Amino acid sequence: MASTGAKQAPKIVSKISAGGTGAAGASGGPPIMPLASPLMGKKKKPFLGMPAPLGYVPGLGRGATGFTTRSDIGPARDANDPVDDRHAPPGKRTVGDQMKKNQDDDDEDLNDTNYDEFNGYAGSLFSSGPYEKDDEEADAIYAALDKRMDERRKERRELREKEEIEKYRMERPKIQQQFSDLKRKLAEVSEEEWLSIPEVGDARNKRQRNPRYEKLTPVPDSFFSKHLQSGENHTSVDPLQGLGGLNTPYPGSMTPGLMTPGTGELDMRKIGQARNTLMDMRLSQSEDVWLEAARLQPGDTAKAVVAQAVRHLPQSVRIYIRAAELETDVRAKKRVLRKALENVSKSVRLWKTAVELEEPEDARIMLSRAVECCPTSVELWLALAxxxxxxxxxxxxxxxxxxxxxxxxxxxxxxxxEEANGNTQMVEKIIDRAITSLRANGVEINREQWIQDAEECDKASSVATCQAVIRAVIGIGIEEEDRKHTWMEDAESCVAHGALECARAIYxxxxxxxxxxxxxxxxxAYFEKNHGTRESLEALLQRAVAHCPKAEVLWLMGAKSKWLAEDVPAARSILALAFQANPNSEEIWLAAVxxxxxxxxxxxxxxxxxxxxxxxxTARVFMKSVKLEWVLGNIEAAQELCTxxxxxxEDFPKLWMMRGQIEEQCENMDKAREAYNQGLKKCPHSVPLWLLLSHLEERVGQLTRARAILEKARLKNPQTAELWLESVRLEYRAGLKNIANTLMAKALQECPNSGNLWAEAVFLEARPQRKTKSVDALKKCEHDPHVLLAVAKLFWSERKITKSREWFLRTVKIEPDLGDAWAFFYKFELQHGTEEQQEEVRKRCENAEPRHGELWCAESKHVLNWQKKTGEILAQVASKIKNTF
Incomplete structure (x- = not known):
């Protein structure tokens, strides 16, 4: 019922507004008068009663949303009311509507008189309003902006277009550009050359020019064999039919000797014989065929084949050599070769082979003849000389x-x-004349070739010749600014090749x-130290300090050489001279001490x-003063000097380290801890100080404090592999292997290229996984000595002796200053090597004088070992190594 009343409401409203009667009017009663309104006496607003604009929704500006109910579009609407299509659904277009629209589009007036610069032909999409002055001003502003932006990009755009055009032209040049160089060269063509240019003719071959040219097909062997087996002496070939329908040559075009007399027909037997004769002639002239035939035959049969080959090819050197090789008796070999030299006297190979079989006197006689026959063979001349x-x-x-x-x-x-006969003064002259003469004859002096010749002279113990060659060619073809660098490389190359005298001459x-x-x-100096004698080194250093008196290291090398020779007074005198040349030099003071x-x-x-x-x-002078008193046992003097x-x-960390270590030695742990803490306040980035403090706390049983110290150290010094390594080892020593593995994973994330960490990680794994871990370590740190040492130890643990020795050698070659590598290598040789191998490792270690390494420094820097030599430290460290890895 409510919905019915709602539907009837519009009709009632329309009747009232139309002035109709209600229920009373319908029954004849008086008309119903409208109620009085307070607005009736006022002037009506001009916009009241006006139709709403199209698309207007009341309250839209305040956020309201328009909607339509059934009461708005009910049956109360008259048929004559204007249609409001604001909410009507889109109607379906018919084919006729579409055709009509296309026709309207085609009928659009595209005349120039109908074109507007702003609106175009059919008017603007926004032409519902007038085009006012504001619109024109806005368009002018936009146009100015577009023009300005276009000018800014113009230079860049033109440059890019130019580059693209040039690139395109380089990739796809025009034909005239491709032949531009040839066109320029036409100016150099003479008149005679112009006249000698042939006329352009038909470049096609004969078959293309003459379609009637007949195709030639050779007669197959099967045809001949078929008629030969049938016993026929000759046959004829139809020149028009041929074989298989193909044209064959006319009989008149064949060789007359292959024709049957009087008939003009082909003789098949003669053709076969001619073919066999031609094949025999060709085979008898290829050396390879005879040599292969001789190889396939045994003993005497091979000799017969070679003899026949010699008759067919009397000038073949290879066949003569093969014939000599087949002979087992030396006299027979000589006889064959001499027969060969009668026929082929110009062959250097034959002469050399024959001379090698003769005694020295006979060889000299033969070489005298050989150089006459082969005067351009250098080898023969030199052999005779x-x-x-x-x-x-x-x-x-x-x-x-x-x-x-x-x-x-x-x-x-x-x-x-000349050098071999004692005339060394002539060697230099001969080499200089050689350079001059060869240049006069147009020979280019190849510096590398001459240096190789000098190396060969060095290996042949011709020292004077080797040095003369080096002096003559060392500066050829080298720019002035590149001489020093190039000569040092040449010297190192000669040392690598074992030519020490060449290197000495270059230096x-x-x-x-x-x-x-x-x-x-x-x-x-280093060259003489490694490859020379003590006398040669000292003589060189004496010259060196005369030319470079300010070079402290040269003075120190000279003093050390004298000291190693147990000539202490000479060493003191050298240092005294060094003091005069370099007063107040820290290095010389410490060397003297x-x-x-x-x-x-x-x-x-x-x-x-x-x-x-x-x-x-200086800080080092004070440090050495403290250490001297410490190692001599004067603890109080050492402490006073340290204070x-x-x-x-106070910012020198080694002084704080020594102070703490002295207190630890005296069992004053609290004072040692205080020294380390004070040192870390002044030197927070000193990793050894953090490690010493951590070791102290671990030694007194304070693992938690040691762990906290290392964590604090890592915060102060991020990405420091030594701190991470000590943290891992602390947990491992405490028996917490899982925590140690977790810390190692974090450490490798923060320091992925640390060889120390990777080497430790290899042995943290179980034995089956160690090989895989070592491969990962080598991928990350291929040339790190700690990783190489870990691999050597891994092979050692697996009893792979040869491979382990190879990796130990590789380790000490890459880093000879790593004392731990020498100690493990020496321990390995003590177990698996000979006495010679053990002695070799010890000598190489003493020559290298290593100074680094965790195990090495722990022994070498101990106060009780301060006077021990390198060999003694090596043996001591090796003795403390246990095969527990």
């Missing part, structure tokens, strides 16, 4: 130079000949050119240190 006496050899070489003026080996052999020449270069003197202390001259050392503290005070030093150098 080696067999002759000194005077005759000089004549032979002179004659060889006349015949072959472009070969350097003859000159070098002449120089070696000597470089020192003549660069007498004031400390780096060159150092290179030469070490010299005196190592030779038990403790009072001399004390006086030198006291004088150094007064004249040249005094820290007043001046």
């Amino acid at each position: 080696r067999l002759e006496t000194y005077e005759n050899a000089r004549r032979v070489l002179n004659k060889a130079r006349e015949n072959i003026p472009t070969d350097r080996h003859i000159w070098i052999t002449a120089a070696k000949l 000597a020449h470089a020192l003549q050119v660069f007498p004031s270069k400390k780096s060159v003197w150092l290179r030469a 070490k010299l005196e202390s190592e030779n038990n001259e403790y009072e001399r050392a004390r006086r030198l240190l006291a004088k150094a503290r007064s004249s040249a005070p 005094e030093a820290l007043k001046h150098y």
Whole structure:
């Protein structure tokens, strides 16, 4: 019922507004008058009663949303009311509507008179309103902005377009550009060349030019064999039909000798015989066929084949050599080769093979004949010179130079000949003449080839010739600014090849050119130290300090050499001269102190240190002063000196470390802890100080405090592998292997390229997983000595002795300063090597003088081992290594 009333409401409202009667009017009663309104006496607003604009929704501006109910669109609407299509659904277009629309589009007026610059042909999409002055001003502003932006991009755009065009033209040049160089060269063509250019003709082949040209097909062997088996002497071939329908050559075009006389027909037997004869002729002239036939035959049959081959090919060197090889008797070999030389006297190979079978005297006679027959063979001339006496050899070489003026080996052999006979003063002249003569004959002096020749002379013990060659060619083809670098590389290359005299000659020449270069003197000194004698080293250092008196390291090397030779007074004199050249030098002061202390001259050392503290005070001088008193057992003096030093150098961490270690030695743990803590306040980035404090707490049983110290150290020093490694080891020593593995994973994430961590991680794994872990370690740190050492230890644990030794050798070669590697290597050789191998490792370690390594430093820096030599430290460290890995 409510819905019915709602539907009837619009009708009632419409009747009332139309002035109709209600129920009373319908029954004849008086009309119902409208109620009085307070607005009736006022002036009506002009917008009241006006139709709402199209699409207007009341309250939309306040956020309201318009909607339509059934009462708004009910049946009370008259048919004559205007239709409101605001909410009507889109109607379906028919085919006729679409065609009509297309027709309207086609009928659009596209005349120029109907075109507007702003609206186009059919008007603007926004042309519902007038185009006012504001719109024109806005368009002008936008146009100005567009123009401005276009000008800003114009230069960049034009440059990019130009580059694209150039790139396109380079990739796809025009035909005229491709032949531009040839067109320019046409200007150089003479008139005669123009006239000699042939006329353009038909470039096609004969078959293309003449379609009627007949195809030739060779007669197959099956055709001949078929008629030969049938016993026919001859047959004829139809020139028009041929074989298989193909055209064949006319009989008249065949060789007349293959025709049957009087008939003009082909003789098949003669064709086969001719083919066999031609094949025999060709086979009898290929060396490879005869040699292969001889190889396939046994013994005497092979000799017969070779003899037949010699008759067919009397000039074949390879066949003669094979014939000599088939002979078992030396006399028979000589006879064959001499017969070969009668036929082929110009063959160097035959002469060399024949000479090798002769005695020296007969060989000399044969070589005399050989150089006459082969005057351009350097090998034969040199071989003859080696067999002759000194005077005759000089004549032979002179004659060889006349015949072959472009070969350097003859000159070098002449120089070696003079050196071998004691005429060393002639060697330099011969080499200089060689360079001049070869250049005059148009020979390019190849520096690398001459250096190789010098290395060969060095290996042949021709030292003077080798040095003369080096001096002659070392500067050829080298820019002035590249000489030092290139010469140092040449010297290292010669050392690698084992040519030590060549390297010595290169260093000597470089020192003549660069007498004031400390780096060159150092290179030469290290070379003499490793490959020379003590006398040669000292002589070189004496010259070095004369040219470079400010180079402290050269003075120190000289003093050390004298000290190792147990010549202490000479070492003192060298250091005294060094003091004069370098007053107040810390290195020289400390070297003098070490010299005196190592030779038990403790009072001399004390006086030198006291004088150094007064004249040249440094942190290292104070540190050495403290250490001297400490190792001598004067603990109170050491503590006093340490306290005094820290007043001046409180930021020097080694002083705090020594102070704490002295207190630990005296069992004063609280004072040691205090020293370390004070040192960390001044030097928070000193990793050894953090480790010493952690070790102290662990030693007294404070694992939690030690763990906290390491965590704090890692915060202060991020990405420090040593701190992470100590944290892992702390947990492992405490028996917490799971925590240790977790810490190791975190450590490898923060320090992925640390060889120390990877080496430790290998042995944290169970035995089956260690090999895989080592492979990962090598991928991350391929050339790290700690990783290489871990792999060597891994092979050692698996009893793979050869591989383990190879990896130990690789480790000490990459890093000879790692003392731990030498100690493990020495321990390995003590168990699995011979005495010679053990001694070799010990000597190499003493020459390397390692200074680093966890196990090595723990022994070498202990106060009780301060006077022990490298070999003693090596044995001591090796003895403490246990095969528990």
